[in-house]
Amino acid sequence: xxxxxxxxxxxxxxxxxxxxxxxxxxxxxxxxxxxxxxxxxxxxxxxxxxxxxxxxxxxxxxxxxxxxxxxxxxxxxxxxxxxxxxxxxxxxxxxxxxxxxxxxxxxxxxxxxxxxxxxxxxxxxxxxxxxxxxxxxxxxxxxxxxxxxxxxxxxxxxxxxxxxxxxxxxxxxxxxxxxxxxxxxxxxxxxxxxxxxxxxxxxxxxxxxxxxxxxxxxxxxxxxxxxxxxxxxxxxxxxxxxxxxxxxxxxxxxxxxxxxxxxxxxxxxxxxxxxxxxxxxxxxxxxxxxxxxxxxxxxxxxxxxxxxxxxxxxxxxxxxxxxxxxxxxxxxxxxxxxxxxxxxxxxxxxxxxxxxxxxxxxxxxxxxxxxxxxxxxxxxxxxxxxxxxxxxxxxxxxxxxxxxxxxxxxxxxxxxxxxxxxxxxxxxxxxxxxxxxxxxxxxxxxxxxxxxxxxxxxxxxxxxxxxxxxxxxxxxxxxxxxxxxxx
Amino acid sequence: xxxxxxxxxxxxxxxxxxxxxxxxxxxxxxxxxxxxxxxxxxxxxxxxxxxxxxxxxxxxxxxxxxxxxxxxxxxxxxxxxxxxxxxxxxxxxxxxxxxxxxxxxxxxxxxxxxxxxxxxxxxxxxxxxxxxxxxxxxxxxxxxxxxxxxxxxxxxxxxxxxxxxxxxxxxxxxxxxxxxxxxxxxxxxxxxxxxxxxxxxxxxxxxxxxxxxxxxxxxxxxxxxxxxxxxxxxxxxxxxxxxxxxxxxxxxxxxxxxxxxxxxxxxxxxxxxxxxxxxxxxxxxxxxxxxxxxxxxxxxxxxxxxxxxxxxxxxxxxxxxxxxxxxxxxxxxxxxxxxxxxxxxxxxxxxxxxx
Numbered sequence: 083x084x085x086x087x088x089x090x091x092x093x094x095x096x097x098x099x100x101x102x103x104x105x106x107x108x109x110x111x112x113x114x115x116x117x118x119x120x121x122x123x124x125x126x127x128x129x130x131x132x133x134x135x136x137x138x139x140x141x142x143x144x145x146x147x148x149x150x151x152x153x154x155x156x157x158x159x160x161x162x163x164x165x166x167x168x169x170x171x172x173x174x175x176x177x178x179x180x181x182x183x184x185x186x187x188x189x190x191x192x193x194x195x196x197x198x199x200x201x202x203x204x205x206x207x208x209x210x211x212x213x214x215x216x217x218x219x220x221x222x223x224x225x226x227x228x229x230x231x232x233x234x235x236x237x238x239x240x241x242x243x244x245x246x247x248x249x250x251x252x253x254x255x256x257x258x259x260x261x262x263x264x265x266x267x268x269x270x271x272x273x274x275x276x277x278x279x280x281x282x283x284x285x286x287x288x289x290x291x292x293x294x295x296x297x298x299x300x301x302x303x304x305x306x307x308x309x310x311x312x313x314x315x316x317x318x319x320x321x322x323x324x325x326x327x328x329x330x331x332x333x334x335x336x337x338x339x340x341x342x343x344x345x346x347x348x349x350x351x352x353x354x355x356x357x358x359x360x361x362x363x364x365x366x367x368x369x370x371x372x373x374x375x376x377x378x379x380x381x382x383x384x385x386x387x388x389x390x391x392x393x394x395x396x397x398x399x400x401x402x403x404x405x406x407x408x409x410x411x412x413x414x415x416x417x418x419x420x421x422x423x424x425x426x427x428x429x430x431x432x433x434x435x436x437x438x439x440x441x442x443x444x445x446x447x448x449x450x451x452x453x454x455x456x457x458x459x460x461x462x463x464x465x466x467x468x469x470x471x472x473x474x475x476x477x478x479x480x481x482x483x484x485x486x487x488x489x490x491x492x493x494x495x496x497x498x499x500x501x502x503x504x505x506x507x508x509x510x511x512x513x514x515x516x517x518x519x520x521x522x523x524x525x526x527x528x529x530x531x532x533x534x535x536x537x538x539x540x541x542x543x544x545x546x547x548x549x550x551x552x553x554x555x556x557x558x559x560x561x562x563x564x565x566x567x568x569x
Numbered sequence: 570x571x572x573x574x575x576x577x578x579x580x581x582x583x584x585x586x587x588x589x590x591x592x593x594x595x596x597x598x599x600x601x602x603x604x605x606x607x608x609x610x611x612x613x614x615x616x617x618x619x620x621x622x623x624x625x626x627x628x629x630x631x632x633x634x635x636x637x638x639x640x641x642x643x644x645x646x647x648x649x650x651x652x653x654x655x656x657x658x659x660x661x662x663x664x665x666x667x668x669x670x671x672x673x674x675x676x677x678x679x680x681x682x683x684x685x686x687x688x689x690x691x692x693x694x695x696x697x698x699x700x701x702x703x704x705x706x707x708x709x710x711x712x713x714x715x716x717x718x719x720x721x722x723x724x725x726x727x728x729x730x731x732x733x734x735x736x737x738x739x740x741x742x743x744x745x746x747x748x749x750x751x752x753x754x755x756x757x758x759x760x761x762x763x764x765x766x767x768x769x770x771x772x773x774x775x776x777x778x779x780x781x782x783x784x785x786x787x788x789x790x791x792x793x794x795x796x797x798x799x800x801x802x803x804x805x806x807x808x809x810x811x812x813x814x815x816x817x818x819x820x821x822x823x824x825x826x827x828x829x830x831x832x833x834x835x836x837x838x839x840x841x842x843x844x845x846x847x848x849x850x851x852x853x854x855x856x857x858x859x860x861x862x863x864x865x866x867x868x869x870x871x872x873x874x875x876x877x878x879x880x881x882x883x884x885x886x887x888x889x890x891x892x893x894x895x896x897x898x899x900x901x902x903x904x905x906x907x908x909x910x911x912x913x914x915x916x917x918x919x920x921x922x923x924x
Contacts, residue, residue, distance in 0.1 A: 153584065432898035466869075468844060483859035486826070492854040492865070501871040511856050511863040 099361055099449040102331030105191040109220070112169035114225040121274050124169050124221075128243040128277075131250060140323075141263045141273035148267045149569035154430040155459045155491060156399050158335070158372065166337060168275045170220040181225055188224050192217055195328060197297045199225050203210050213293040213324070214239055220560065221277035222304050228292065239294055242310055252283055256314055259342035260380045260407070268339040268401075269376040272308045276341065279309035284319035284350075293322050293549055298340075300329035300360070300371070306337035309391035313343070315350035317383065322549055324438040328396070333369045335398060340375045348383030348410065353391070355413035355548050356404075357556055360396035365454070367426025370398025377404035381413035381442075383420060389416040390433065391547045395558045398427060405434035408442035410468075415444040418544040422560065423488070432462035432494075437470035437503065446477040449541050452488035459491040464505055466498040473503040474554065481511045482540055484533075534561035570710040571681040575733050588817040588849040589788040594757045595706075595731065607638050620667040625705070637664055650683030655697075657689035657716075664724075665695040665908055672703040682709040688719040695908055697724040706731040713737065715744035717768060722747045726918065729754030729785075735761045742768025742797070749906050750777040751915055753922060755787035762791045765802035775804045776902045778915070779923045781814035781846075788817035793826045795831040795861075804830070807899045808839040809923075810846035821853040822865065828858050835865040840872060840898055842891075852897035892923035 112123055121142050125135040150161070172185055181189070181199060192199050197215060214228035216239065223241030232239050238249060246253050263273045280296040300307050315321055329336065344352050354377075363370025373396075381386035381426065390404040400423075406415030417433040435444035443466065452458040460479045481490035492509045514536050521533030538545070538560055546557050570578075576595075579586040619636040622629045626647050630640075638661060645651040655661065672680070688694050700707070713736060715721055723746070725734075732755060740746050752758050764773045779787045793802045808816040822833040839848040852865040872894050880890035896919055908911045 101863040188737040249730070367674065428638040481854075481856065483861075486829070486859045488859070489855070489857045491856065492852075494852065494867070496850040496867055496869055497847070498839075498841060498849075499844075499847045501846070502846050503869070504871075505867075507850075507852065507865075509854060509865050511854060511861060513859045513861075 101195060101328035101332055101359065102361055103194070104330040105187055107185060107187045107301070108173045108535060109302050110171050110173050111167045111302060111305060111434050114167050115164035115362040116142075116275060120168050124275055124277060127169065127171075128246070131244055133254065134246055137258070137263065138274050141270050143276075144264050145267070145270040145274055148270060150267050150399040154401055154461070155457060156401060156428040156430050158399055161337060161372065163271075163507070167302070167305045168308065169277060172219060172224065184225055188219060191219075191299065191301075192297070193491050195297070195299070197326070199227060205399050213295050216241060216280045216296045218278050218296060218298045220305060220307060222280045232290075235288055235291060236285040237288060237290055238281065240281055242279045242281040242312060243277075244330040249283070252314065253281065253312065256312055256343065256345055260345060260378050261341050261376050268374040268377060269341050272310060272339050272341045272376070276308045276310035279311040279340070281311070281325045282313040282321060282323065284315045284321045286316040287318040287365070288322040289319070293324055295324040295326065298325070300336060300338065304331065304336075306339065309340045311340070311342040313352055313354070314345045315347065315352050317348045317350060320351040322355070324355045324357070324549060324552055326357050326359070328359050329371055331361055335370055336416040337372050338374070342375070342377040342404075344388055346379065346381050346383060346386035346388050346413075349385050350383060351387040351499070352379065352390075353549075354404070355552060356392040356394075357552060357559065358392065358394045358396050358400070359559065362396045362427050363398040363425065365425045367398065370427070371396065373397035373401045373402065374399075375402040377402065379405070379415070380407045380408065381410050381415060383413070384410040384439070384495055385412045387414040387416075389418070389547070391418045391544065392420070392431075393431060393545070393548070393559065394419065394421040394431060395559055397429075400429040400431050402431045403433055406444065407436045407438065408444065409438045411439040412441045413439055414442070417444075417446045417448070419448045420451070420541045420544045420560070421449070421458055422451045423453070423458040425454040425456060427456045429457070430459040430461055432460045434463040435465070435475060437464075437466045437473040437475070439470060441472040442470055443474045446475070446479075447543055448455065448479045449544055450479070450481045451484065451537060451540070452481070452490045455487045457489045457491070459493060462494045464494070464496050464507070465555040466500045466503040466505060468499045470500050471502045473500060475505045477507040479509040480540070481509070482537065483511065483513045499543035504530065570683075570708055570735060572679050572706055572733070575708055576577050584820070584824065585790065588815075588819075589757055589759055590922070591757070592749060594786055619664060619909070620669055623668065623670045625672050625676040626682050626707075638666060639868045647682070650685060653686045655688045655692040655694050658691045659689065660693040662693045662695055665697060665910070667697045667699055670700045670707070672701070672705045676703070676705040679706045680708070682707065684709065684711045686711065686716050686721070687711045688721055690716045690718060692716070692719045694720070695722045697911060698726070700727045702728040703730040708733045709735075711736045713739070713746070715740045715746055717741040718743040720739050720745045723749070724906070724908070724911050725750040725760070726914070727752045727755070727758055727760070729756065731756050732758045734759065736763065738762065738764040738773070740764065740766050740768070740771040740773060742770055744768065744771045746773045747907055748775045748777075749840040749902070749911070749915070750789070751918060752777070752779045752781075752783045752787045752789070753918065754781065756784070757786035757788065759790065764802070765794045765796055766802065767796050769797045770799045771797065772800065773802045774905060775802075776905045777806045778899045778902055778919065779806070779808040779816050780919065781809070781816055782811040783814065784812070785814040788819070792821045792823070794847050795822070795828040795833065798828055799830045799893065800828065800832070802834070803900045804835040804904075805905060806837040807902050808837070808848060809842065809895055809899065810839065810848055811842040813843075813845040815847045815849070819851040819853075819922040820865070821855060822863055823855040824858050824863065826857040829860040831858065831861040831863065833861070833863040837867045838898075839869045840895065841869065842872065843851065888924065892920065895923040896920060
């Protein structure tokens with residue numbers, strides 16, 4: 083390793099986390115640990131109907147029979163599930179009806195995070211693109227914007243705890259239909275204790291007029307966040323949804339176990355983008371979020387499409403495999419991922435594409451960047467069932483290593499039972515070459531700018547899949563991570 | 570390693586045996602093969618090539634022929650394992666040795682073979698293992714050690730039957746290990762090759778073809794560990810599946826920390842000829858050093874219909890056209906076979922299978 087890359091690796095290790103502040107706000111938390119009473123407590127807090135409580139309890143009892151999975155390439159001390167609180171919410175007298183009722187401290191927090199909670203009036207002649215935000219603070223949603231306007235299109239966009247009450251039929255029909263309650267250890271735990279998240283329903287034939295997004299913020303100490311998101315695109319509907327997340331800097335690890343379910347019916351399209359920037363821990367690996375997430379989309383209808391785009395920069399541990407079940411004939415699944423692991427971060431992420439319907443297509447593009455002492459793993463499965471005549475898959479996994487103490491791993495699996503299907507996988511591992519850096523330097527860029535340029539070029543295929551306004555942000559985030567300046 | 574030991578292993582390393590459920594496969598095997606194919610050697614031209622015959626796992630020195638190979642090259646017995654040692658500077662390239670493994674009606678239900686091959690500094694060995702059809706469960710554990718700058722060209726042909734092989738290969742600096750395996754069946758067959766490139770500039774090339782039909786189940790599992798800097802490895806595996814056959818390819822390239830300038834390449838491709846067949850591939854990379862060049866590729870598909878049509882239009886019947894395309898599909902790996910005579914043998918075997 084040359085002196086240049088050494089400095090760069092050092093800078094990387096010292097990058098700072100911009101969102102590490104804590105909001106001083108009075109909060110109500112549940113007693114530590116998880117048990118039947120806690121499940122009932124959460125359910126009661128949300129005024130849930132009896133069927134949901136039953137469902138939660140069933141999940142909880144099943145969870146008790148399960149054991150934590152250890153097949154992923156991640157190492158961490160045993161998690162004590164009884165030492166954290168499963169519910170934390172800012173104290174407020176009643177649910178705020180308008181933004182004016184929301185605690186100004188909270189509004190300030192979101193302003194600091196750069197999340198617009200004020201609805202902007204559309205200026206005459208300016209076709210500004212707007213984003214509707216559902217802001218989730220620890221275990222509750224504090225505000226949802228543009229609800230009225232979305233309602234006029236028949237779109238339901240609200241916290242899931244609200245949807246349970248206002249649209250019980252829809253929730254009951256789809257909740258757990260993609261990620262069953264007994265799916266895996268973390269999903270089952272989530273089913274028992276999930277607190278808040280977003281619910282989206284796009285009615286038949288409607289194109290959602292704006293980006294929808296949810297911003298998750300962990301604030302309270304010693305709590306876990308268990309959000310649940312459910313998005314349903316009815317026949318011919320389409321929606322683009324973005325999820326962002328941050329957490330304060332703390333020396334203790336905090337657990338985040340989310341479940342996201344997507345359902346696309348005939349001709350529907352869902353684009354789900356994530357910019358994950360949970361607190362990654364300090365340079366010695368102290369603190370950070372343990373991110374164990376189950377995300378899955380079902381292309382139930384013919385010609386439906388689900389596209390996952392993720393930029394994973396945060397979390398001490400990432401365990402996440404956004405997947406697609408391609409059931410409808412001609413349905414399409416996509417997975418675009420950039421995972422940056424730095425310092426002592428460990429990322430084990432990838433996707434599963436299950437081809438069931440005829441002429442289903444899937445594309446997987448994964449870019450992994452490892453720096454410092456981080457371990458970055460792509461783990462994937464492409465499964466072609468006998469029924470998936472004419473199915474097509476293309477997978478490309480590229481890894482970039484910065485520094486000689488990190489690791490990059492690729493563990494794909496291909497299973498095909500259909501001769502009319504074509505499955506292709508390619509993976510490469512490389513480093514930023516001295517020649518590339520030299521070339522950029524000759525043209526007046528300094529080493530860090532050159533590195534940022536090269537790495538952004540490496541990720542470009544994925545970043546350009548993000549909605550425009552976030553692509554710029556993500557590009558900056560990638561560059562900032564590598565500059566090691568403010569971060 | 571005995572069958573029982575293999576079963577214990579498969580229970581312990583579940584993830585590595587995910588696609589080859591040994592116990593279930595063994596329980597469902599009841600096929601008997603016709604052994605009456607005669608003794609099929611590949612060097613019957615009467616030249617002075619050497620062959621070593623093993624009947625029911627026991628070496629038959631009287632029926633073996635050494636040619637110009639010193640007869641002390643092989644020692645040992647079934648109990649303690651056979652030892653094949655090649656001294657320093659000994660070169661047996663012009664003298665390929667063929668090991669023929671044959672069973673007859675007196676064979677026990679299970680044969681557990683153990684073989685150690687040790688090649689001294691600058692030694693050169695060319696060895697072909699020829700496993701004839703058998704109704705006996707054969708397990709074979711082979712330890713191979715290559716001293717510095719030693720070269721070993723290792724071939725293997727497996728006709729059919731239940732066959733579990735585990736190779737542990739250690740290559741010292743500048744050494745070169747070349748393996749070519751042709752699996753023509755398996756009930757089940759598992760060919761596991763673990764290579765550790767221990768010294769600088771060590772190299773390994775693993776190539777193989779699996780031709781499977783009926784209820785065949787064959788599994789090729791390779792693990793190459795680049796332990797020292799400047800090592801290179803190449804792997805090309807091709808699988809053709811017909812009937813209800815199931816093929817498994819699992820390959821892992823590991824680059825240890827500080828094994829800089831490692832160069833690893835792996836390609837596995839499979840052809841599915843029937844809609845009952847299944848291919849499972851798991852190509853893996855595990856990299857702990859930054860200045861490396863590693864890539865792998867994997868593809869599963871069917872015969873190209875346009876190519877079929879092209880050949881049919883030129884007067885080939887369907888069987889001929891298919892056979893030609895299958896042969897050309899696997900041909901890439903044959904180019905990596907270093908022994909001219911073997912290439913012909915493999916080509917003939919493939920041709921026979923494809924017809």
